Amino acid sequence: MFDVELTEQLCSAALAGGFAVCGAVERRQLESVPPKADPERILPGYRSVFVIGAAAVQVISSGPYGPALLQPAPALTLSRIKVELETAGYSVRPVAEGGASLPRMAEAAGLGDLSPVHTLVVSGYGPALTLFGFVTDAPLGRLERSTETHEHCDGCGLCIEDCPAMLPGVFDRDWCVGCGVCVSACPQVR
Numbered sequence: 001m002f003d004v005e006l007t008e009q010l011c012s013a014a015l016a017g018g019f020a021v022c023g024a025v026e027r028r029q030l031e032s033v034p035p036k037a038d039p040e041r042i043l044p045g046y047r048s049v050f051v052i053g054a055a056a057v058q059v060i061s062s063g064p065y066g067p068a069l070l071q072p073a074p075a076l077t078l079s080r081i082k083v084e085l086e087t088a089g090y091s092v093r094p095v096a097e098g099g100a101s102l103p104r105m106a107e108a109a110g111l112g113d114l115s116p117v118h119t120l121v122v123s124g125y126g127p128a129l130t131l132f133g134f135v136t137d138a139p140l141g142r143l144e145r146s147t148e149t150h151e152h153c154d155g156c157g158l159c160i161e162d163c164p165a166m167l168p169g170v171f172d173r174d175w176c177v178g179c180g181v182c183v184s185a186c187p188q189v190r
Contacts (some may be wrong), residue, residue: 002026002048002141006088009144010081014052017077020129021122022052023109024140030108039100039135043093048140051106052121053129078132082167086137086187095133101132110142113153116160117171117182121153123153 005022014022026048030039039046058074085092095102103120107113112122119127161180165172 001074001138003139004141004143006138006180007050007140007143009051010084010140011159013081014077017080018054018058018074019052020055020058020125021075021106022050023106023108023111023142024048024050024168025105025108026141029104030105033100033104037101037104039095039105042092042095043137045121046135047137048135049095049100049105049109049135050138051102051109051133052078052081053106053120053125053131055125056128056130057179059096059130063133074188082134084137085134087127088138090136090138092134092136092138100133100135105133106131108142115153115165115182115186116157117161117165118179119182121186121188123152123188126183126188127159128183128186152188154187156187158187161185171182
């Protein structure tokens with residue numbers, strides 16, 4: 001069982017601090033992740049992963065695999081969330097590049113859908129959110145969202161039509177150059 005109040009408190013802080021989406025996923029929901037993407041590698045004995053997404057207006061710069069620089073408000077919010085969890089007695093580790101797949105964690109947290117190019121697609125933002133995450137031993141979990149239907153990725157394939165990372169019939173994430181073709185082609189971007 002997870003702490004709904006703590007999860008809601010952290011999400012409220014993230015949204016008030018300039019993030020577009022937030023959520024958490026419990027360890028038991030991640031049992032099928034491959035060993036190289038297992039958050040256990042980041043924090044042994046973890047209980048959950050907290051994922052937040054920043055809209056382009058909050059991101060100063062980012063690359064497909066490099067660290068992102070945030071505007072001051074969301075950057076401070078990331079630090080506050082980490083400190084809040086640590087002050088409550090929990091261990092917290094940021095999801096570093098090469099660690100757990102943040103798009104997959106965000107999908108498991110109910111924030112959106114995975115696109116054919118393995119990015120998170122969120123209604124109104126498409127695949128344009130920059131994701132951040134914390135692996136923690138705090139008892140966080142997936143919050144039930146409102147019952148209104150949000151269309152995320154419908155599998156239209158527009159993101160891969162002109163993608164330079166498409167090898168014959170297969171998308172290869174290792175060839176992603178961060179060109180933005182998938183973002184500009186996505187019908188979910190408003």
